[in-house]
Amino acid sequence: xxxxxxxxxxxxxxxxxxxxxxxxxxxxxxxxxxxxxxxxxxxxxxxxxxxxxxxxxxxxxxxxxxxxxxxxxxxxxxxxxxxxxxxxxxxxxxxxxxxxxxxxxxxxxxxxxxxxxxxxxxxxxxxxxxxxxxxxxxxxxxxxxxxxxxxxxxxxxxxxxxxxxxxxxxxxxxxxxxxxxxxxxxxxxxxxxxxxxxxxxxxxxxxxxxxxxxxxxxxxxxxxxxxxxxxxxxxxxxxxxxxxxxxxxxxxxxxxxxxxxxxxxxxxxxxxxxxxxxxxxxxxxxxxxxxxxxxxxxxxxxxxxxxxxxxxxxxxxxxxxxxxxxxxxxxxxxxxxxx
Amino acid sequence: xxxxxxxxxxxxxxxxxxxxxxxxxxxxxxxxxxxxxxxxxxxxxxxxxxxxxxxxxxxxxxxxxxxxxxxxxxxxxxxxxxxxxxxxxxxxxxxxxxxxxxxxxxxxxxxxxxxxxxxxxxxxxxxxxxxxxxxxxxxxxxxxxxxxxxxxxxxxxxxxxxxxxxxxxxxxxxxxxxxxxxxxxxxxxxxxxxxxxxxxxxxxxxxxxxxxxxxxxxxxxxxxxxxxxxxxxxxxxxxxxxxxxxxxxxxxxxxxxxxxxxxxxxxxxxxxxxxxxxxxxxxxxxxxxxxxxxxxxxxxxxxxxxxxxxxxxxxxxxxxxxxxxxxxxxxxxxxxxxxxxxxxxxxxxxxxxxxxxxxxxxxxxxxxxxxxxxxxxxxxxxxxxxxxxxxxxxxxxxxxxxxxxxxxxxxxxxxxxxxxxxxxxxxxxxxxxxxxxxxxxxxxxxxxxxxxxxxxxxxxxxxxxxxxxxxxxxxxxxxxxxxxxxxxxxxxxxxxxxxxxxxxxxxxxxxxxxxxxxxxxxxxxxxxxxxxxxxxx
Numbered sequence: 001x002x003x004x005x006x007x008x009x010x011x012x013x014x015x016x017x018x019x020x021x022x023x024x025x026x027x028x029x030x031x032x033x034x035x036x037x038x039x040x041x042x043x044x045x046x047x048x049x050x051x052x053x054x055x056x057x058x059x060x061x062x063x064x065x066x067x068x069x070x071x072x073x074x075x076x077x078x079x080x081x082x083x084x085x086x087x088x089x090x091x092x093x094x095x096x097x098x099x100x101x102x103x104x105x106x107x108x109x110x111x112x113x114x115x116x117x118x119x120x121x122x123x124x125x126x127x128x129x130x131x132x133x134x135x136x137x138x139x140x141x142x143x144x145x146x147x148x149x150x151x152x153x154x155x156x157x158x159x160x161x162x163x164x165x166x167x168x169x170x171x172x173x174x175x176x177x178x179x180x181x182x183x184x185x186x187x188x189x190x191x192x193x194x195x196x197x198x199x200x201x202x203x204x205x206x207x208x209x210x211x212x213x214x215x216x217x218x219x220x221x222x223x224x225x226x227x228x229x230x231x232x233x234x235x236x237x238x239x240x241x242x243x244x245x246x247x248x249x250x251x252x253x254x255x256x257x258x259x260x261x262x263x264x265x266x267x268x269x270x271x272x273x274x275x276x277x278x279x280x281x282x283x284x285x286x287x288x289x290x291x292x293x294x295x296x297x298x299x300x301x302x303x304x305x306x307x308x309x310x311x312x313x314x315x316x317x318x319x320x321x322x323x324x325x326x327x328x329x330x331x332x333x334x335x336x337x338x339x
Numbered sequence: 340x341x342x343x344x345x346x347x348x349x350x351x352x353x354x355x356x357x358x359x360x361x362x363x364x365x366x367x368x369x370x371x372x373x374x375x376x377x378x379x380x381x382x383x384x385x386x387x388x389x390x391x392x393x394x395x396x397x398x399x400x401x402x403x404x405x406x407x408x409x410x411x412x413x414x415x416x417x418x419x420x421x422x423x424x425x426x427x428x429x430x431x432x433x434x435x436x437x438x439x440x441x442x443x444x445x446x447x448x449x450x451x452x453x454x455x456x457x458x459x460x461x462x463x464x465x466x467x468x469x470x471x472x473x474x475x476x477x478x479x480x481x482x483x484x485x486x487x488x489x490x491x492x493x494x495x496x497x498x499x500x501x502x503x504x505x506x507x508x509x510x511x512x513x514x515x516x517x518x519x520x521x522x523x524x525x526x527x528x529x530x531x532x533x534x535x536x537x538x539x540x541x542x543x544x545x546x547x548x549x550x551x552x553x554x555x556x557x558x559x560x561x562x563x564x565x566x567x568x569x570x571x572x573x574x575x576x577x578x579x580x581x582x583x584x585x586x587x588x589x590x591x592x593x594x595x596x597x598x599x600x601x602x603x604x605x606x607x608x609x610x611x612x613x614x615x616x617x618x619x620x621x622x623x624x625x626x627x628x629x630x631x632x633x634x635x636x637x638x639x640x641x642x643x644x645x646x647x648x649x650x651x652x653x654x655x656x657x658x659x660x661x662x663x664x665x666x667x668x669x670x671x672x673x674x675x676x677x678x679x680x681x682x683x684x685x686x687x688x689x690x691x692x693x694x695x696x697x698x699x700x701x702x703x704x705x706x707x708x709x710x711x712x713x714x715x716x717x718x719x720x721x722x723x724x725x726x727x728x729x730x731x732x733x734x735x736x737x738x739x740x741x742x743x744x745x746x747x748x749x750x751x752x753x754x755x756x757x758x759x760x761x762x763x764x765x766x767x768x769x770x771x772x773x774x775x776x777x778x779x780x781x782x783x784x785x786x787x788x789x790x791x792x793x794x795x796x797x798x799x800x801x802x803x804x805x806x807x808x809x810x811x812x813x814x815x816x817x818x819x820x821x822x823x824x825x826x827x828x829x830x831x832x833x834x835x836x837x838x839x840x841x842x843x844x845x846x847x848x849x850x851x852x853x854x855x856x857x858x859x860x861x862x863x864x865x866x867x868x869x870x871x872x873x874x875x876x
Contacts, residue, residue, distance in 0.1 A: 020787045041705035048701050055679035068681045077621045088669045092662040099712030156487040163787030166718040170647045174575025177648045194721040194789045199407050202792035
């Protein structure tokens, strides 16, 4: 590891930028709030400093002529304090409402055009596109599309920070979080890790490349993974022996998974649970947590055997299955095997 | 009383007993205060040295002064030392230890032996932690976030945590001592609403120490259990939850911020009233806002976690409470300013420190509002904006108050006056150096510079260079008092009992005070800060 700054951080214009590039609408909105806060604080700071300077001059000990009689009574003092309190409370609640609205927008985005997986790892960013394309320390996205990121970590906590979008999301191992943005300007933007993650934290850098739609399609074609996430997941599903039990190819009985996504599953414990991504993920890593009704808790945990990206691919495969897919597959597949 | 006995009673606490055991086994709160002062000063300069190397490294975008790991160890040392071994004990254990009994008219703290033991716990725990951190190169940052601290930092994290755990008991001991002293040992006539605000502040601080520190201790134990025995509490690989650690950690560490700042607010109230020659504006409001801050301080810890993935609605509540906690602080700032109104202002070095505090605290407080504003926090969280904000509070405000208070009570503590001119120079150097160091950090933070980065993109360099140069000026502001205050111990003019004509019981006795503080029992008949009466006598 050399001590130079990693070359994959995109160049920005030379010189000092006190306000980072605005590459999303949200960025502009956050900046407005920021300017309002700067304005309000500047006014109050000037009042405080101004009063100190004014009183300091007027009531300096050497000034014998200043009128020092008629000090405010305790009652007046209380009234002034309450007035100050009320004024500050009003200002503060205004800012609270404004900032909270923007924050909620940042969490509850519109329907995304695509979901891209981001996995943080000491000290790199690994990206998986829905069509299976993978990249490291770079995230290519089309302009003007709502992009949802599904972020997680392979090891310690990292934080996905793109100043130009004014977004930051902690990347926490063991959980998947989402973030979204819609970039409005094609270009290359900086990606930092913002949560301290060990030796080379300051080298955990990358770039977000926002491209015109046509360029993005051309880029995808050039990458040419040829395999979608789900296809890649299917291969893993077979390679790790999942299909052996779940597709009924061995004597061990395990629940069939085609069409399970989005369905309610009855559990051994008597509860019923919705089979969402978290459920599928938990079932891979902690199979004893939710045992399906009617089955023995015999599945081994795959924690530590699969990387976060592989888990995401397997989940994508299971999600892609429609009811009855495996029945068809076994009809076709048996022909294949008998050859 | 025989004349010899009377002489012995009026003898200053410093005049005899200079064998080593007279100091190391003393139960006199004034001497224990000195033991603490020496320890925290040593820790302060150690932490400061680490900061200077960090600032030197950041003069250039590349990593060229120390290695990446050494850099991470440096900011860990800086944070651990400054937070736990300097800021938390700073004012309570030095000025508080010395002044609290004097201000309430008592002979000593309620539990003098506990007081001495707390110093031993603190010093031994502190040295042990420093040794562990330095020799094994702990690089987790002072926050010890999991799972980095439990699974990935292959160093003496357990030893370091044990030291911090042990030091926690010293905080609790001090807290209990102060609470009991304030409740039970006030002089006749010294009702709650006649107490100096310094006592109020230390009292509130003690409450927070006693209530919050055990949570930290419990958290550290859990962390040690996970690291040593592999019990899954915080590490997701073991079935734990890393965010739980952040909740527990900040449940202590946010109130700890108020442990650090409240005593500073108390000091500044004493300083400003004395050099305005008038009572504080809104005494009751000041006392109640101290209590309000200590209560609300317990309800805002989640504002450190707005991007961590905690529940959205929890985030909203923590944001709301963070706005609320700013209200009593705003009242205090307003009242300090209003205290100047119709005063007779004397711009001594002490007053310069106090007014610097007000200015810096206003900036630090307002940028706290930026951080409470959710959408802005998402952008500036874990950037230099946050670094600048908490340094304005903890260094700009707190350390300034501490040094200002040290000057104000120096004649009382030592019986010597310091050179006023040099003190003014130092106060100005501190104010200018501090702003030069930390104001640029706000700017680079919003521009997108993440914290805890050893290397950084070139366009941030100009701000980093300003900041590093400022740190040099700031260092002068800290070193100067060290030199002239030590000088004054031998060559300074002898101090009269009340050189500032200040109100407060501590000024009614000799400088330095006799062993048992007062020769006569004290009674209080009027409100605090009665400068009218003093000046018209």
